[in-house]
Amino acid sequence: SARADYQISAKDQLNVRYFWVNNGPYVSATGGGILFDNWSGFGLTSKNLSSSYTRILSSSLVNVFGFNINYWHDYRTTQNNTFNVNSIIPQDPAPQAGLGGLPTITMSGFTTMQDQPGSADVNHNQTITDSLNWQKGKHTVKGGLSLTRISAVNRQNSTPYRGSFTFNGTYSGESFADFLLGDITSSSYTTSNFTMDDVNYRTAYYVQDDWRVTSRLTVNAGLRYEYETPWEKRNDLAYWSQSLNALVVVQGNAVPAFANVVPMVSGKSLGVTNSNYIDLGKKNFAPRLGMAYRPFNTSHFVIRASYGIFYNPMSEYDDQIDARDLGLNPPFRATYVFNAPAGAPTITWSNPFPGQGSASGTANPSVYGITPNFHAGYEQNWNFTTEWEALHNYVVRTSYLGSKGTHLPITIDVNEPVLGPGTIQTLRQYQPFSDVYLYQSTRNDILNQAQLGVTHRTGHGLEFGFEYSFTKDLTPNYNGVLPYDSYNVRLDRGNSPQYSRNYLVANYIYNIPIGKGQAVLGNVSNGLNRLVGGWQLGGIVTVASGHYVCITTNSKETGYQYPTCTPRANIVGNPAVANQTQYQWFNPAAYAVPSSVYVYGNSAPYSMQSPGNFNWDAALYKHTTITERIRMEIRMEAFNDLNHANLSSLQANVSNSQLGVSTGRSGSRVVEFGGRLSF
Secondary structure, three states: EEEEEEEEEEOOEEEEEEEEEEEEEEEEEOOOOOOOEEEEEEEEEEEEEEEEEEEEEOEEEEEEEEEEEEEEEEEEEEEEOOOOOHHHHOOOOOOOOOOOEEEEEEEEOOOOOOOOOOOEEEEEEEEEEEEEEEEEOOOOEEEEEEEEEEEEEEEEOOOOOOOEEEOOOOOOOHHHHHHHOOEEEEEEEEOOOEEEEEEEEEEEEEEEEEEEOOEEEEEEEEEEEEEEEEOOOOOOOOEOOOOOOEEEEEEOOOOOOHHOOOOEEEEEHHHHOOOOOOOOOOOOOEEEEEEEEOOOOOOEEEEEEEEEEOOOOOEEEOOOOOOOHHHHOOOOOEEEEEOOOOOOOOEEEEOOOOOOOOOEEEOOOEEEEOOOOOOEEEEEEEEEEEEEEEOOOEEEEEEEEEEEEEEEEEEEEOOOOOOOOOOOOHHOOOOOOOOOOEEEEEEEEEEEEEEEEEEEEEEEEEEEEEEEEEEEEEEEOOOOOOOOOOOOOOHHHHOOOOOOOOEEEEEEEEEOOEOOOEOOOOOOHHHHHHHHHHEEEEEEEEEOOOEEEOOOOOOOOOOOOOOOOOEEOOOOOOOOOOOOOOOOOOHHHEEEOOOOHHHHHOOOOOOEEOOOOEEEEEEEEEEEEOOOOEEEEEEEEEEOOOOOOOOEEEEOOOOOOOOOOOOEEEEEEEEEEEEEEEE
């Protein structure tokens, strides 16, 4: 890292920062350490250059201009990355630059020879900012803008990576002999590898006024506007249109294998380009309000409140959507398979892909789509807090916090087969496609939380803090996975498994009043004080209710997708029990397997609260001043001091004979001793 600050004049200052981090490469022997199938390096290289120029325009007006460049390279390099199979087999498409390696060579009875696929991500971000700060009387006004350009490049070899060749001994009776002779049983290759090269532009403007209305009241009011362009794809782009039940090919060249197989429409004929295939919305106004008020004209009681809207920029790929898939869609690449007939070999190293071959996976392909009105998601956050010094050195804080997410991304399989008997493909609504993953911005969630905190500052050698929170988070519960039923996504709405409904933590530290100047043995000599004085107790106590789990069943129908927390069981009674124990945490008779594999269970997601957690960590410290310059500390720390065992591993599958039983326990006391000498 490097830093430079230059005071140009009394009114002008320039600041420059530079950071460079190289994390890797790290070798991964996934292939067992042999000469292939390993990773030669995982790693991340990051570089950042930031600069700012500050100009004092007047005693009340200051302008700050900023420029920032951020670069990062995330790489996963193959073991034999410099080997280009195309130099030996010209018909095999060349691998991505720097991602070379062996093709897949399969011999019956032998370890498959291959290299990892490899990939590389390179991102460039450039941001220009400017802010103007103006102070006038009781007002401090801030305004500014931000302009950002993001470039995202992803390169990867498409399957079968660098071609695939199979030898099974058809011609010589031994697969290895066929390999030495170059008599191939079957081969395959992909028509091209994948490169994503996308650009995204983001602009933001804001103004904010911090107004000190009176000596007791301060109000903060601001407005922010954000606009984001769609990710402009500079390579292949096609998406599935629900209204047309066809692939809209915006740009890129279709391979012949998909002609007359899947319905396709030219984006140009619809007026669709790489910059308007979605509309993220232009009404992205984000107000911000805040206040601090002392109603009794004293610092012992303060009320604070705030509300704000915060937009979530559409990332290129995250846990919900992966816009790379719009470039991986048909019809841009296909896999051709060649099978040699019995008799004389027709597939050889000199002619590994004879004739036309047969296209694999083109008849009923899985495709990705995105709704044209895919909006930018946003969060509404609010809180109301009171702080009261009820007694000297005792502060009580109460808070109510809330958050509501709107237009958040979700992936839905709109071509999910309807539950019922029959061939899976015939039960799909949109033919001739298989799964159709449609990116939408229809997910909503809401969180409410109440907090109570008590803090005691130093007094009589004792300090302690107490924090309690009650949280209720209702969410669709399909982060990163498909909904339970894509035709009724509300079936997934329920408690979040990420939060404990009740959570309490208390901490304390107590200086034992023994030794010189203390209540006990306050007049001892310095020598004796080194032995009896300087003792201190401390600890942290945590009590939390359990996380929520789903009651599931093993009853499944082949061919259907069952995301996390599915398939769920039917609820047929009251799961509550009078006395929860390890062997009956809930009433197992309250749940049953659905009457048919073609019926969704009606129990709510994450409806059962698992056993909670209790833990007390305690410590004893001894501080001793040996001389003016030498101090010693000895400490004993006991984690889970009471050796309390918390219940775990709640069995929540109705197909398990131990349904409702907590089959595990966790937690054991760990004691550590340590010392430190400071001089």
